[in-house]
Amino acid sequence: MTEKKIIYLKDIDAQTLLEDDDAVVNIPKGLPFRKFMYSWLLDPNIKGNYQKTIDNSIALLILLNLLALLFERVPRIYEPYHLWFHYFDIFSVIVFTVE
Numbered sequence: 001m002t003e004k005k006i007i008y009l010k011d012i013d014a015q016t017l018l019e020d021d022d023a024v025v026n027i028p029k030g031l032p033f034r035k036f037m038y039s040w041l042l043d044p045n046i047k048g049n050y051q052k053t054i055d056n057s058i059a060l061l062i063l064l065n066l067l068a069l070l071f072e073r074v075p076r077i078y079e080p081y082h083l084w085f086h087y088f089d090i091f092s093v094i095v096f097t098v099e
Contacts, residue, residue: 058099065092 031039041050068088071077078085 054099058095061092061095064088 041054044051072085
């Protein structure tokens with residue numbers, strides 16, 4: 001069993017994280033909500049967070065929106081599924097607003 005080195009948010013150095021594969025970042029729960037969420041989801045300098053997953057999901061949603069925009073112009077596809085297109089638009093707006 002290998003012992004993992006804990007690095008606290010206040011001590012984060014991007015170079016250290018890039019060099020040390022065993023480092024685990026301990027994000028304190030006492031942070032303001034916005035800073036905690038940014039550290040947990042979006043900060044590219046913290047290993048083990050969800051930044052890459054979020055970025056890939058947003059990129060996929062953008063591509064799906066482009067496809068939906070294209071297919072909305074084809075009446076044969078749009079008319080039978082117009083409610084699905086509407087719900088997808090609402091979902092996309094909510095996701096982009098939260099992001």
